[in-house]
Amino acid sequence: MKAAPFRRPRLSGLAIYVGAYLVFLYLPMVLIPLFSFNDSIQAAFPLKGFTFAWYEALLANERMHDALANTLIVGFSAAALATLCGIAIAYCDVSRPSRIARTVSALARLPILIPGVIVGIALLIFVNLAGFGPSRLAIVLGHTCLALPTTVIVMRTRFAAIPRSLEDAAMDLGAREWLTFRKVMLPLSLPAVAAAFLLAFLTSFDEFIVAFFLTGTEQTLPVFIWAQLRFPKELPSVMALGSLILAVSIVIAGAAEFIRRRGAVAREAAGA
Amino acid sequence: MNVPGTLVTVTLILFALALVLFLSTRINDSTVLGAGFTFGNFVEAASDPLYRMVVGRSLIIAGLVTLATVGLAYPVAYYAAFHAGRHRGLILFLVTLPFWTSYLLRVFAWKIVLAYNGVLNSGLMELGIIREPILAFLNTPAAVVITLAHAYAAFAVLPIFVALETIPKSYLEAASDLGAKPAETFRRVVLPMSMPGVLSAALVVFVPTVGDYVTPALVGGPSSTMIGSIIQAQFGKADDWPFGAAVAVLTMLVILVVVAAARALDKRFGSRT
Numbered sequence: 001m002k003a004a005p006f007r008r009p010r011l012s013g014l015a016i017y018v019g020a021y022l023v024f025l026y027l028p029m030v031l032i033p034l035f036s037f038n039d040s041i042q043a044a045f046p047l048k049g050f051t052f053a054w055y056e057a058l059l060a061n062e063r064m065h066d067a068l069a070n071t072l073i074v075g076f077s078a079a080a081l082a083t084l085c086g087i088a089i090a091y092c093d094v095s096r097p098s099r100i101a102r103t104v105s106a107l108a109r110l111p112i113l114i115p116g117v118i119v120g121i122a123l124l125i126f127v128n129l130a131g132f133g134p135s136r137l138a139i140v141l142g143h144t145c146l147a148l149p150t151t152v153i154v155m156r157t158r159f160a161a162i163p164r165s166l167e168d169a170a171m172d173l174g175a176r177e178w179l180t181f182r183k184v185m186l187p188l189s190l191p192a193v194a195a196a197f198l199l200a201f202l203t204s205f206d207e208f209i210v211a212f213f214l215t216g217t218e219q220t221l222p223v224f225i226w227a228q229l230r231f232p233k234e235l236p237s238v239m240a241l242g243s244l245i246l247a248v249s250i251v252i253a254g255a256a257e258f259i260r261r262r263g264a265v266a267r268e269a270a271g272a
Numbered sequence: 273m274n275v276p277g278t279l280v281t282v283t284l285i286l287f288a289l290a291l292v293l294f295l296s297t298r299i300n301d302s303t304v305l306g307a308g309f310t311f312g313n314f315v316e317a318a319s320d321p322l323y324r325m326v327v328g329r330s331l332i333i334a335g336l337v338t339l340a341t342v343g344l345a346y347p348v349a350y351y352a353a354f355h356a357g358r359h360r361g362l363i364l365f366l367v368t369l370p371f372w373t374s375y376l377l378r379v380f381a382w383k384i385v386l387a388y389n390g391v392l393n394s395g396l397m398e399l400g401i402i403r404e405p406i407l408a409f410l411n412t413p414a415a416v417v418i419t420l421a422h423a424y425a426a427f428a429v430l431p432i433f434v435a436l437e438t439i440p441k442s443y444l445e446a447a448s449d450l451g452a453k454p455a456e457t458f459r460r461v462v463l464p465m466s467m468p469g470v471l472s473a474a475l476v477v478f479v480p481t482v483g484d485y486v487t488p489a490l491v492g493g494p495s496s497t498m499i500g501s502i503i504q505a506q507f508g509k510a511d512d513w514p515f516g517a518a519v520a521v522l523t524m525l526v527i528l529v530v531v532a533a534a535r536a537l538d539k540r541f542g543s544r545t
Contacts, residue, residue, distance in 0.1 A: 012355070014347060014350070014351050014355060015351065015355070017347050017348075017351070018347070018348050018351045018352075018363065021344065021347075021348050021367075021425075022366055022367070024344075024422070024425070025366075025367070025370055025422070025425055025426065026370070028378070028381035028382055028385055028422060029370065029373065029377070029378065029381055031381055031384060031385065031391055032377060032380070032381055032384075035384065035391075042389050043384040043387070043389075043390060043391060044389050044390060044391060044393070044394035045391065045394040045395045045398045046394075046398055081276075081280070084276055085276045085277040085280045085281075086277075088273060088274045088275070088276055088277040089274060089277035089281070091273070091274075092273060092274040092277070096273075100274075100278075101274060104274060104277055104278050104281050104282075107281040107282070107285050107286060108277065108280075108281050108285070110285055111285065112476065112479070113475070113479055113527065113531065114289075114479070114524070114527075115479055115480055115482060115483020115484070115500060115523065115527075116480060116483065117483045117484075117485055117500040117503050117504055117520075118292065118483060118503070118520045118523065118524065121292065121503060121507050121513075121516060121517065121520060122288035122289050122291060122292045122520075123284065123288055124507060125288065125291045125292065125295055125304065125513070125517075126283075126284070126287065126288040126291055128304045129291065129304055129305070141284055144280060144284065145280075145284050145285060148280070148281070148285075177273070178273070181273075199372070202372050206372070206373065206374035206375065206376075206377075208374070208375065208376040208486065209375075209485075209486060213504075213507065222374060222376050225376060225377075225380075226376065229380070229490070235384075238380070239384075242374070242377045242380065245373075245374055245377065246373055246374070246377060249372055249373045249374065250369065250372075250373065252372075253369055253372035253373075254369075257365060
């Protein structure tokens with residue numbers, strides 16, 4: 001086969017551009033951890049000296065502890081709800097296609113096409129009408145909406161990759177729909193379920209725009225950061241908190257990617 | 273079986289959006305649902321030159337951000353699709369990773385870069401390039417464009433990559449067999465066939481940027497107020513929910529027009545998705 005003009009394994013201008021692009025993506029983010037260890041109130045060069053003081057101040061902050069607890073409660077609840085709904089919506093869309101299932105699936109992916117600020121005010125009106133108003137429950141509902149497109153897309157991709165014959169075989173052997181789902185479809189999709197849950201948790205964990213409208217007295221971490229930004233002397237501890245949030249996000253995103261890939265590899269090995 | 277999914281989508285998405293539409297036609301009396309029917313909110317939003325200017329500015333800023341983001345992302349997607357070899361997975365992972373980190377922190381990072389006493393000014397002074405800090409970095413529309421183009425950079429690579437990836441390799445070989453040089457193959461085969469990906473990338477960048485209020489507040493200053501800032505203010509300090517809802521409805525109409533235009537273009541390019 002003659003060498004195609006589209007595969008040249010050498011360091012081209014394009015490869016250098018990709019490297020520069022990655023530097024552009026990551027450089028501003030690296031500054032946050034860098035200055036979180038800097039012994040100065042200001043984020044400016046030259047660096048003054050190494051210190052853990054901002055992390056110590058942060059860990060001693062009671063309001064940060066409350067915000068962390070709220071973030072975890074909201075994150076787990078929203079991720080659980082979004083994953084449950086994502087499984088149901090994707091399964092019905094892929095395995096039991098009907099006009100309703102398709103409409104619900106399309107609705108679930110709609111939040112991608114709505115700016116966060118509008119999702120935020122829509123739910124703010126909703127929770128006030130429902131009577132409970134801005135609260136942790138309100139944020140859970142908001143984050144469920146935002147995570148739904150992700151969980152539906154991850155689960156749809158997985159369900160669509162399971163050969164139809166497995167499901168038909170279970171049905172031929174007398175299993176009803178629910179049993180087929182529980183004993184065949186769900187076990188085969190567990191890596192995707194785990195990845196969907198992690199990504200939904202991450203969506204909630206980092207989310208600010210919608211949470212801002214739905215926060216009552218109980219702040220989540222991003223809303224806490226927003227409030228701290230008004231005080232210049234809190235800047236270093238905001239950077240310390242930001243560094244921790246970045247680290248957790250990267251670990252969770254990496255874990256989700258790892259689980260998804262391992263699921264894919266195991267499937268190929270099983271010939272599915 | 274689909275009870276939880278149906279319940280959540282119908283109440284939290286469909287019903288909540290219907291509430292925005294309903295509230296936009298109500299008279300503000302500081303209750304949740306307002307009092308009486310009116311088109312006054314829309315008339316006010318459409319006739320006031322201040323709001324028209326803000327809408328225009330939001331479209332320009334979001335348009336520039338979309339152009340910059342898609343333009344910067346295209347070569348990266350192209351490299352990942354055709355040249356990356358075994359590094360492809362790693363590059364795609366590195367590009368999508370920032371998507372999963374906090375958007376607020378990405379904006380905040382630019383605030384510390386561009387601030388008066390910030391990283392850029394102090395770095396340039398340290399290097400002896402400037403003597404005095406430059407005020408013009410922060411609180412400008414340009415700062416908003418740069419920050420948003422960075423914050424949403426990673427969104428655009430994946431859709432373009434998917435479109436490039438599905439181009440059959442035989443087309444490229446056919447073009448080269450017919451005597452097309454690489455540049456011509458790119459212009460007449462690769463680029464047109466990747467347009468569906470470019471259009472969906474443009475949409476996923478345009479939609480969140482046009483309604484942003486955080487970036488204008490943190491790095492944009494008063495001269496960069498966008499539609500999102502107005503909506504947010506109506507549901508906060510200004511406390512005029514029906515007017516805020518009307519501005520939100522107008523924003524959704526603008527987005528609808530943009531989506532329809534993208535769809536029409538997509539048809540012209542013969543979408544394969």
